Amino acid sequence: MANPFDKAQELAQELQESEEFTNLKQLHEEVNNDEVAKKMLDNFRQLQMELQQKQMQGEQISEEEVQQAQKQFEVVQQHEQIMKLMEEEQKMSQLVSEINKIITEPLEALYGVEENQEG
Secondary structure, eight states: OOOHHHHHHHHHHHHHHSHHHHHHHHHHHHHHTSHHHHHHHHHHHHHHHHHHHHHHTTOOOOHHHHHHHHHHHHHHHTOHHHHHHHHHHHHHHHHHHHHHHHHHHHHHHHHHHHHHHHO
C-alpha cells in the first residue's frame, strides 16, 4: 500500500523541479538582491498584511488606507522585476490550489455522498 507521506515528498520534489518553481525562485532572488525593489515589495506586502488583519478583525478600512495601498501598488507596478515575481507567485499559487483540489477530491466525494444520503 502506498504511503501518502512518501507521495507528498515526491510531489514536493516535483514542485521544486518544476519550471514554475524555478522561475519563481530566480525572480525572488533577483528582487531580493535589488535593495530598492526589495524595500518596495516589503513595504507593499506589509501594508497588504496590515489591511488584511484589520479586515479579519472586522475593522473598517479607511479611504485613506485604501488610497495609500493603491499608491503603493502603482509604485510596485512600475518595477518590472516585481511585477514578474508577482505574476509567477500567482501561477504557483494557482498550481498549488489545483493540486490541493485533486488531493482533497476523495474527501469531498466522501462527505458529499454522505450529505446526499442524509438529505
